[in-house]
Amino acid sequence: MGAPAFSFHLPDRLNATAPPEYRGIRRDHVRLMVMDRITGPIVHDRFDRLDRFLRSGDLLVFNDSRVLPAVLRGKWERDGRVWETEVEIRLARRLSDRSWEAWVPEISLMAGDRLLFGERWTATVERPDKDAPFVVLVFSIGGRELLDRIWAFGEPIRYDYTARPWELDTYQTVYASSPGSVEPPSAGRPFSWELLFRLRRRGVQTAFLSLHTGLSYWGEDSPFDPGAHREAFRIPEATADKVNRTRESGRSVIAVGTTVVRALETMANGKGEVDAGEGWTSLHITAGYSLQSVDGLLTGFHEPEASHLDLLSAFTSPDRLREAYDAAVKEEYQWHEFGDMHLLW
Incomplete structure (x- = not known):
């Protein structure tokens, strides 16, 4: 080292x-x-x-x-209750056609929670990541369809030093x-x-x-x-x-x-x-x-x-x-x- x-x-x-x-x-x-x-x-x-x-x-x-535009915004659901305030989700790395590691800075998620991005696609929290403050999200869609949704609804990660x-x-x-x-x-x-x-x-x-x-x-x-x-x-x-x-x-x-x-x-x-x-x-x-x-x-x-x-x-x-x-x-x-x-x- x-x-x-x-x-x-x-x-x-x-x-x-x-x-x-x-x-x-x-x-x-x-x-x-x-x-x-x-x-x-x-x-x-x-x-x-x-x-x-x-x-x-x-x-x-x-x-x-x-x-990819790795910042998504969705609503949080736990035990059937949906919070109306949108939360920010930052995709961290792709694991498979349907699953990503992600960082959700505003709330502490548990296995079984869901994130709702619209009527036709959601993500379920599978488990926390032991090595970093990530969760594993399993999306309801996968492959090219999931990438298309990320392209359509995501935003690029922004850094504090950028002007806008x-x-x-x-x-x-x-x-x-x-x-x-x-x-x-x-x-x-x-x-x-x-x-x-x-x-x-x-x-x-x-x-x-x-x-x-x-x-x-x-x-x-x-x-x-x-x-x-x-x-x-x-x-x-x-x-x-x-x-x-x-x-x-x-x-x-x-x-x-x-x-x-x-x-x-x-x-x-x-x-x-x-x-x-x-x-x-x-x-x-x-x-x-x-x-x-x-x-x-x-x-x-x-x-x-x-x-x-x-x-x-x-x-x-x-x-x-x-x-x-x-x-x-x-x-x-x-x-x-x-x-x-x-x-x-």
């Missing part, structure tokens, strides 16, 4: 409260801080010039998970295709199709996997335990092959986001290769972890003491990482899912 994530002062003015498109710039015109993860030098640039830093044959691996409730599309990457995340895998958000095509013309390869992000925050009194945070993933055969061939050729594999690192490292087989497959991962990467599948990381800037900083410490020394974050604060980079980007390689 490595050292815990470090703390630092993040001024409120550095919170990106709105998508760049609503701040007057294109999504791929956010800033980019490039850091040599071994020796530490830092370059300040713009994200749409990412192709200047990558070589022909390098591989970018993306998470193609699409964000943004539409769901503002959280999506341009290539998102596999619905399932409840929080945005936001490292890929600044990519435009124009930039992706330019990278392809330069000879930079691309590959995709899916990791559906779960709910990572459920109140100040329930601290997040990254080791208990299970997320579903799938790595296609074609992606595993590209990763393995790229590393064999001496070129770099760059993960677009910490979710990609966790998925690939979960399926690293100890022989210098990544296996295709799917399942659940609760892998918590920290300083001192020996990376087996990736050579670089493209990510946003993470808040003080976030577990993501533990993972970044596996790419570079904690001292270099702290210096990079001190530079980002000094240069007034923007934080969070609508903010600027950081390339470590």
